[in-house]
Amino acid sequence: MSTLANTRLGAYFQLGWFAGSRWRELDRPLLREQLQRQIYSAGITALPVIAVMAMLTGAATATQLTALIGADSDLTQRLLFLGLFFELAPLLSALVVVARSSAGIASELAVMNLHDEFTTLRRLGVPAADYLLLPRVFGLMIALPAVTVCFQACAIGSGWLATAVLEGRPLVETAGRFLDFADPSLALLSLLKSALMGAAVGIIACHHGSSGKGSTQAISGAAIQSVGTGLIAVFVIDVACAALMYALG
Numbered sequence: 001m002s003t004l005a006n007t008r009l010g011a012y013f014q015l016g017w018f019a020g021s022r023w024r025e026l027d028r029p030l031l032r033e034q035l036q037r038q039i040y041s042a043g044i045t046a047l048p049v050i051a052v053m054a055m056l057t058g059a060a061t062a063t064q065l066t067a068l069i070g071a072d073s074d075l076t077q078r079l080l081f082l083g084l085f086f087e088l089a090p091l092l093s094a095l096v097v098v099a100r101s102s103a104g105i106a107s108e109l110a111v112m113n114l115h116d117e118f119t120t121l122r123r124l125g126v127p128a129a130d131y132l133l134l135p136r137v138f139g140l141m142i143a144l145p146a147v148t149v150c151f152q153a154c155a156i157g158s159g160w161l162a163t164a165v166l167e168g169r170p171l172v173e174t175a176g177r178f179l180d181f182a183d184p185s186l187a188l189l190s191l192l193k194s195a196l197m198g199a200a201v202g203i204i205a206c207h208h209g210s211s212g213k214g215s216t217q218a219i220s221g222a223a224i225q226s227v228g229t230g231l232i233a234v235f236v237i238d239v240a241c242a243a244l245m246y247a248l249g
Contacts, residue, residue, distance in 0.1 A: 049096060
């Protein structure tokens with residue numbers, strides 16, 4: 001089991017190194033078109049789900065905080081920023097992207113592998129790894145921070161509204177108190193964390209989709225493994241960022 005885990009980790013890091021060393025190839029029109037398609041598929045189409053989930057999460061969080069700590073607007077806004085904006089927004093956004101896109105990418109690549117499309121691309125003079133893997137890895141790396149920004153805006157907006165209604169304060173005053181506690185460096189860190197999560201999910205999905213055996217059973221196996229391992233990677237990155245923030249004070 002440990003040998004298999006080490007082999008997979010090595011393959012993930014190898015694919016990550018490949019993507020990092022070949023990112024300039026995305027300037028090519030063919031790859032740029034594929035990159036835009038992946039951003040649309042993983043990011044734009046997820047926005048309605050993200051917006052609804054974020055508004056419900058923000059309102060529920062603000063309501064629970066008010067019920068637990070009372071009408072303490074300063075503490076509520078601090079917890080909304082640290083707990084909802086910084087912590088939950090990137091994590092929940094990543095979970096949605098994993099659920100929607102990870103299995104799709106792995107299955108798509110597994111089907112291509114089944115029909116030997118990798119070899120066909122090479123025969124046509126198209127670098128298969130560049131064309132199939134780079135847009136998917138960087139597409140998720142770009143799409144997830146954008147989705148996170150949408151989640152943060154909708155969640156905090158609904159949180160402000162719920163807090164203002166429950167505490168009987170003007171909405172502008174509630175928003176102003178939140179902005180007083182907001183730390184721009186943590187806001188930037190949340191987006192960097194999202195980008196890292198997106199890259200990890202893309203690498204894992206591409207690995208399992210492209211390395212499976214050419215069989216119909218491998219398609220479902222690639223999807224299941226990419227989702228399961230992607231979820232683990234998301235939580236590992238989230239815990240690592242939390243530990244880093246704690247260490248830095």
